Amino acid sequence: MKGFLRRLSVRLAAGLVMTAVVATFTFFLIHALPGNPGDAAYEQFVMQGMAPEQARAKVAVIYGFTSHESLFQQYTSYMGQLLRGNLGVSISYSGVPVSHVIASAAPWTILPVLTGLLVSFLVGVTAGVVAAVRRSSRWGGLLSLSGSLMAGVPSFVLALLLAFLFHTLWGLLPFGDTSDVTLTPGLNAAYIGSVATHAVLPVATYALLSYGGWLLSMKSSVVSALGDDFILAAELRGITPATRMRYIGRNAVLPLFTVLALSFGFMFGGSVIIEHIFDYPGLGSLLLQSIGSRDYPLMGGAFLLITVAIVLANILAETLYSVIDPRVRR
Amino acid sequence: MTVTATTPAAAVPARPRTGRRAPWASALRVLVRKPGRIVGLAILVFFALMGVFGPYLYPGDLAVDPEAIYAPPSAQHWLGTDFAGSDVLQELVVGARYVLLTAAVAALATVVIGTTVGLVAGYHRGLADSALMRATDFVLTIPGLPLLIVLSTLWSFGQPLQMGLVLGVTGWGGVARAVRSQTLSLRERGFLEAARGLGLPTRHVIVRELLPNIAPFVAMNLLLAVIQFIGAEVALFFLGVVPFSSSNWGVMLNQAVFSGGVMNSPEALTYLLAPLVCILLITLGIVLFLDAIDELFNPRLRERS
Amino acid sequence: MTETLQTPAATEDRSAEVSVRDLTVVYRTDRGELPAVSRAGIELRAGEITGLVGESGSGKSTLALSLLNAVPAPGRIASGSVEVAGVGDVTKLEGKRLRRVRGGALGYVFQASQNSLNPLKTVGKQLLDLGRSHEVEDLQGLVRRARELAERMGLDADRVLDSYQHELSGGMRQRVGIVLALVLNARVLILDEPTTALDMISQAAVLDIVRAVHRENNLATLIVTHDMGVVSEVADRLAVMYGGRIVEHGPALEVLQRPSHPYTRALIGATARIVGDTTRARALPGRPPDLTTLATTGCVFRDRCPLASAVCEEEDPALVEWTPGRYRACHADPTGDRP
Secondary structure (H helix, E strand, C coil), X not given: CHHHHHHHHHHHHHHHHHHHHHHHHHHHHHHHCCCCHHHHHHHHHHHCCCCHHHHHHHHHHHXXXXXXXXXXXXXXXXXXXXXXXXXXXXCCCCCCEHHHHHHHHHHHHHHHHHHHHHHHHHHHHHHHHHHHHCCCCHHHHHHHHHHHHHHHCCHHHHHHXXXXXXXXXXXXXXXXXXXXXXXXXCCCHHHHHHHHHXXXXXXXXXXXXXXXXXXXXXXXXXXXXXXXXXXXXXXXXXXXXXXXHHHHHHHHHCCXXXXXXXXXXXHHXXXXXXXXXHCCCCHHHHHXXXXXXXXXXXXXXXXXXXXXXXXXXXXXXXHHHHHHCCCCCC | CCCHHXXXXXXXXXXXXXXXXCHHHHHHHHHHHCHHHHHHHHHHHXXXXXXXXXXXXXXXXXCCCCCCCCCCCCCCCCCCECCCCCEHHHHHHHHHHHHHXXXXXXXXXXXXXXXXXXXXXXXXXXXXXXHHHXXXXXXXXXXXXXXXXXXXXXXXXXXXXXXXXXXXXXXXXXXXXXXXXXXXXXXXXXXXXXXXXXXXXXXXXXXXXXXXXHHHHHHHHHHHHHHHHHHHHHHHHHHCCCCCCCCCHHHHHHHHHHHCCCCCCHHHHHHHHHHHHHHHHHHHHHHHHHHHHHHHHCCHHHHHC | CCCCCCCCCCCCCCCEEEEEXXXXXXXXXXXXXXXXXXXXXXXXXXXXXXXXXXXCXXXXXXXXXXXXXXXXXXXXXXXXXXXXXXXXXHHHCCHHHHHHHHHHCEEXXXXXXXXXXXXCCCHHHHHHHHHHHCCCCCHHHHHHHHHHHHHHCCCCHHHHHCCCHHHCCHHHHHHHHHHHHHCCCCCEEEEECCCCCCCHHHHHHHHHHHHHHHHHHCCEEEEEECCHHHHHHHCCEEEEEEXXXXXXXXXXXXXXXXXXXXXXXXXXXXXXXXXXXXXHCCCCCCCCCCCCCCCCCCCCCHHHCCCCCHHHHHCCCCCEEEECCEEECCCCCCXXXXX
């Protein structure tokens, strides 16, 4: 338990370092943007007739630093604000703190991504086992091919095809936004049902997107577990096929925890496209929208949060792995 | 008796049927073993030809025909027309060059950077390894598409070469990690120690001994990277964050979905589906062809199937 | 190949637990089916330890696996039979009946360097899995028996049953393997390279244990090894394999003292002992054959044989009784001098 906590804290520290690196990167990125947004905003405020002091204060509120400080001072105050959870103030959502804007968008990304991940994990891992056991048959080959294809197809291709087929052509599912706009949000059946049906297509896209990865990694993992000595040993001891399958399954699933983190990052990255296509108000949409409106604090915040989510997912995956594998446990 | 017959090499009796076949002959054998692999290769060759010669088939600018907007497929316009009455097939063929050239540049950049980093890290280990792997982790953690979108605000990289390089420079993490683990597994097999024990210089060991052994693996990653980058570049145009510098599939999709309203009317069906089907086909072609490279790389698979 | 084949000691002893007759195992390859074991015959009797010796690739492990009808995938038993007392011909069994024989009547112990235990489950849980697979009703009795066996082998039973594989040393894993092989009261114990990858002390300990449990349970034991030293220490009978054939077979002491096959002689000559004159140890010239380089006509050993003559090129020597109880497959003079 002690060792577990120590490793966990090491991982958290590494994650923190990673976050700091990304934050630094974001800071300098915003600084390198054409026309230094801080300066641009400052000049704009002055031209609007604001006193220089007042304008400087307003810029400081928006960006967390003032453009007249040295770069290093700007950097330290930016990081200091960040530590207090202050990501600055959004420009396009006039005056709303970026953290609030992001907090209201985050669930619309996290919930569909997690649901999609769960569905694709269950389906992909099962299919992977079948593809491994039946790898020399025609069906096994086709299953593997489906996995490779799905792992390769770009997210927008999937999203557009699904939307076109199920909405435009067959009219089976709604499309666009999180629910029917005529309904009032709340805990009533009509609203929840509408949210659920609107979520089907995005979730299905997320699921299909990572299905191939699960299938392929589970397949190769199972194939290698099938050749493990202890599986042959179990067979020679007369262990039932069902029990042997459980041995194989549990041993084969373990290495997939490294895929989990990658998959999570992949889906968060893909959220930009998927949310844009399905007009879903999540973090990806927010990022794209902030770029359209040159809302740099919002852009930095959204980018940072997407990255932090991936870092956290990595830590979670590693921790889960060490809980499940007795060789790493203790 | 001729002189050559007395050389030491000839004096060693050749063991029958165990000699190595010529690499090309063996590659060909692997390729024709399953029909799917030939289909895959054919698809890739077809698109490569389209990328190289496509633009010459349609010299001059896109013809605009305001009389035939969103026309259905006909003898004159095989795949119908778009919002401006331009021929979809022509756009598709002309746009292929941009898409494929960019993906090729990006894949090449990724493989060069990734292979170098992976080889050096795996070969030297120690400090160089840790430093390079931290950098790799960083590149892998930063989500690719959001980063590209953010970068697009910094400078516009619409030209194929620029776009390809930006994609390549941001996307080499996976290849580096994979090449490193391959190098480490070669090292584990005592392979490197043997080469170094012979007193071969580092560069020789890396270039002559390691590289050929991971070459098919690198080739696999190259092809996988092509799919990945086609997706990324088309996505950037599709999202509209990169200025439309030339006609390509991403621009077509953007126009179809966000200007053509294709999601609410099936009118522009072919305009939407044409680029999608092309991307699907290329993915299929690469996946089918990879199967052959996989077998070349991993001969154990041969005995199993 | 039309010569009549004789099976050694076919009806000599009534207490034969396993008798293998005329067994041929083939592997499917690019060049058709190639034999890994050719027309082998061997008998395992209660109270007797048989050593099966050969270089890697000689087919000894394949032969051992075919006793459980468990030849791995591209291979199959092409002909012959494996009669197990109280069970019948194992090569004819399949499905549940075959599964119950494995572990039930025949206990198989993996080489110590191999991981024969599920790394994610404790030994105790795997013992219960074994019991359930064989529909043991008295699981507590099973655990009790396992404890006895473990304690008998000098293991701390409580600790071991509660351990994962990675918490056990090579020698301990080996002993756990023997416990699991015998816990269902198997009459036959098959050990695959029991001493490989163990240090000298553990080797001696494992061999002591094998000898002890063998005697106490009146088992029929087969030890598959490439190590002549192991065989000379524990085996009562000795079978030597080369190129998929049993080339010599007889009482261990006699075979070791007066080898009658040039390969056996070379094998003994190649074994370096800790005590004794290491300068007398000599390597066998040439390389052991694999499936693809194996001669298809004539004697399989002729390329490396110091006594090879014209007849060896044409005729595959049959395994025939030479002196009572001793069998050899060689055209040359059995007392042939070393070259």
